[in-house]
Amino acid sequence: MRDFTLKKKWDRLLLTILFSVAVGTAAFAQNKLVTGKVIDAQTNETLVGATLRVQGANTGTATDKNGQFKLSAPPDAILVVKSIGYSTVTIPVTFDGSMVIKL
Secondary structure (H helix, E strand, O other), rough: OOOOOHHHHHHHHHHHHHHHHHHHHHHHOOOEEEEEEEEOOOOOOOOOOOOOEEEOOEEEEEOOOOOOOEEEEOOEEEEEEEOOOOOOOOEOOOOOOEEEEEO
């Protein structure tokens, strides 16, 4: 049986915590901010309350009163966009400017 001293236990605990924080920070840092607006494809009017969800994740948001949204997503994310009275759209995320999604 191993004889761990209190110092060794604290050293191990500290190392475990530091490693967990470093890995968690690296994983979170991979997400980027996606911005844009959702509009009606026929009238070009903004859609208030359209929902956007990252496919396969629990991340999502809704458009504001101007049809605009902000969402954190990984680079390879697919957005699922829904609004009452419109067909659901799936679209890859782009980070090279503000997205305009037409329903």
